[in-house]
Amino acid sequence: MAPARYSTQRLVLTAVVWLPPLVFILLPLLLFLAQSFLRVQGTEVVYEPTFANYVRFFTDPAFLPTFWLSVVLAMEVAAMAVIFAYPIAYFLASLDSRVKYAMALAFVVPLLMSYIIKIYAIRSLIGGNGFVNRILLSLGVIDTPITLFSLNRNAVLLTLTLLLIPYAILPIFVALEKIPRSLLEASADLGASAWQTFRGVVLPLTLQGIVIGASFTFVLALGDFVTPQMVGGIEGFTFGRIIYSQFGFGNNWPFGAALSVILLAVVLVAIIIADRIGRSRFAT
Amino acid sequence: MMRATGLVRLALWSIAGLVLVLLYGPLAVAIFFSFFKFRSNQVQWDSFSFDAYEKLTQNENVVGALGNTLLVGVSAVAAALVFGTLLAFYYHGSQGRARTWLQLIIYLPFVMPPILTGLALLIFFRQIDFPRSLVTVVIGHTVFVLALVYRNILARLQTLSRSLVEASLDLGASRWQTFRYVLLPNLATAVLASAVLAFALSFDETLITLLVTGTSNTLPLWLWSLMRLGFTPDINALVTLILIGTTGICLFAVRYLTVPQAR
Numbered sequence: 001m002a003p004a005r006y007s008t009q010r011l012v013l014t015a016v017v018w019l020p021p022l023v024f025i026l027l028p029l030l031l032f033l034a035q036s037f038l039r040v041q042g043t044e045v046v047y048e049p050t051f052a053n054y055v056r057f058f059t060d061p062a063f064l065p066t067f068w069l070s071v072v073l074a075m076e077v078a079a080m081a082v083i084f085a086y087p088i089a090y091f092l093a094s095l096d097s098r099v100k101y102a103m104a105l106a107f108v109v110p111l112l113m114s115y116i117i118k119i120y121a122i123r124s125l126i127g128g129n130g131f132v133n134r135i136l137l138s139l140g141v142i143d144t145p146i147t148l149f150s151l152n153r154n155a156v157l158l159t160l161t162l163l164l165i166p167y168a169i170l171p172i173f174v175a176l177e178k179i180p181r182s183l184l185e186a187s188a189d190l191g192a193s194a195w196q197t198f199r200g201v202v203l204p205l206t207l208q209g210i211v212i213g214a215s216f217t218f219v220l221a222l223g224d225f226v227t228p229q230m231v232g233g234i235e236g237f238t239f240g241r242i243i244y245s246q247f248g249f250g251n252n253w254p255f256g257a258a259l260s261v262i263l264l265a266v267v268l269v270a271i272i273i274a275d276r277i278g279r280s281r282f283a284t
Numbered sequence: 285m286m287r288a289t290g291l292v293r294l295a296l297w298s299i300a301g302l303v304l305v306l307l308y309g310p311l312a313v314a315i316f317f318s319f320f321k322f323r324s325n326q327v328q329w330d331s332f333s334f335d336a337y338e339k340l341t342q343n344e345n346v347v348g349a350l351g352n353t354l355l356v357g358v359s360a361v362a363a364a365l366v367f368g369t370l371l372a373f374y375y376h377g378s379q380g381r382a383r384t385w386l387q388l389i390i391y392l393p394f395v396m397p398p399i400l401t402g403l404a405l406l407i408f409f410r411q412i413d414f415p416r417s418l419v420t421v422v423i424g425h426t427v428f429v430l431a432l433v434y435r436n437i438l439a440r441l442q443t444l445s446r447s448l449v450e451a452s453l454d455l456g457a458s459r460w461q462t463f464r465y466v467l468l469p470n471l472a473t474a475v476l477a478s479a480v481l482a483f484a485l486s487f488d489e490t491l492i493t494l495l496v497t498g499t500s501n502t503l504p505l506w507l508w509s510l511m512r513l514g515f516t517p518d519i520n521a522l523v524t525l526i527l528i529g530t531t532g533i534c535l536f537a538v539r540y541l542t543v544p545q546a547r
Binding site: 013014016017018020021022024025026027028029031032035084087088090091092094105106107109110112113114115116117118119120121122123124125131134135162165194219220222223224225226230240243244247253256257260263264267271 | 289292293295296297299300303304306307308309310311313314317322327367370371373374386389390392393395396397398399400403404405406407408410411423426427430481484485487488490491494495504507508511512519523526527530531534535538
């Protein structure tokens with residue numbers, strides 16, 4: 001009797017654990033994919049399969065350039081994040097273990113602070129009408145506001161890099177922490193200079209961390225549509241914003257879905273490339 | 285472990301210092317201007333007051349948005365805890381390929397850009413004619429934080445020795461009693477920590493919420509609509525309160541996450 005009861009229980013548990021993820025995660029994604037092959041006529045969605053949305057993306061000159069600019073922008077964000085994250089991670093790893101984790105925490109805590117608030121705070125500082133400009137003006141340091149970071153692409157780049165840099169610091173720090181001390185000693189004993197040890201031992205061993213950090217920041221930067229809207233002005237009209245704009249009132253959902261599928265494809269390619277590079281040498 | 289000397293050391297410290305200033309500076313400025321006024325391009329040093337905070341408590345929109353945010357957060361965390369725990373037990377207690385697929389599905393909303401998760405749910409709700417409301421926001425948040433809760437509980441579950449369960453069953457405890465008196469107390473800190481982290485994520489969630497919400501605003505959405513207009517002292521006051529709240533929650537979670545590892 002007991003085994004039968006357990007197997008009924010098991011069956012119920014199986015159903016309970018499988019249903020919500022299937023209904024609320026997989027099914028929406030499949031519908032989403034299906035939607036991208038539909039089209040709208042007037043305001044109604046027409047239910048017959050078509051490639052029209054994808055053809056439109058690749059042929060209409062309004063979309064490809066913005067798409068590439070957004071990809072390049074996301075790459076720049078990833079590059080900036082890694083370039084600054086690496087020295088910081090190295091700095092953290094070089095600290096005494098008593099302060100190391102507290103300092104690491106200081107760099108990670110901003111991740112858990114409100115995203116909107118961080119954008120707002122950065123914007124209120126850097127814009128043409130921001131506090132930095134206003135104070136510099138009143139002190140007489142400058143005559144006209146600095147517009148380097150006001151509602152343009154630079155502002156998006158700076159803001160996204162600041163928002164996402166903790167994602168790059170963390171994996172590099174973890175990779176640095178995993179390097180056995182004996183390897184560094186061996187390298188030094190064999191006569192390598194500090195630079196040679198870094199170049200020949202430390203850097204290759206942290207490659208995976210770099211790649212994880214870069215792909216994470218790239219993916220998040222590419223998908224963001226609120227940051228460009230808040231700090232980017234017209235210049236910051238990114239691919240994410242185009243997608244978002246397709247889902248407003250009376251807009252083209254199937255086309256928006258197709259654009260999102262393209263975004264998903266880029267994200268997948270980025271993750272696959274990152275995985276390849278990460279595994280190619282000295283896989284940990 | 286790593287050594288850095290001389291100039292390299294100086295460079296590392298400066299970069300770290302610079303980024304820390306860039307990370308925390310803007311927030312500090314926002315907090316500062318919730319107490320002080322800024323007039324004719326100058327800080328009014330004698331204008332310290334709590335006026336902005338007082339004005340905030342009279343603002344019905346803030347109170348309403350805060351209520352919505354808390355309601356959504358608590359509901360989503362509760363749902364994620366129930367399903368996350370069930371999923372962790374299911375994964376832990378079964379073998380084969382199916383469980384790996386299930387795990388992959390759960391992880392998807394956490395690794396995909398939030399805009400994709402949000403849009404997928406948006407299209408799904410429209411296809412089944414489910415009106416957008418706080419309920420859809422709760423579903424969106426649950427889907428988003430589920431991976432985190434599941435991962436945390438599973439990780440703890442895997443550190444527990446099977447002999448604990450066997451001993452309990454051998455001593456005559458029912459499966460429910462074993463779960464209630466043996467497993468649950470051992471999972472408690474992991475459950476609590478993931479609940480707090482999940483709540484912090486839900487509290488702050490903007491991108492998915494923006495897509496699946498109806499007419500109700502959560503705090504981040506309300507802030508977003510305000511910020512497009514400009515900066516006022518009461519936004520700064522609200523920002524300060526939220527920062528204190530979320531940082532407090534997170535430090536609490538970190539404490540609970542790290543204590544068991546030290547044992």
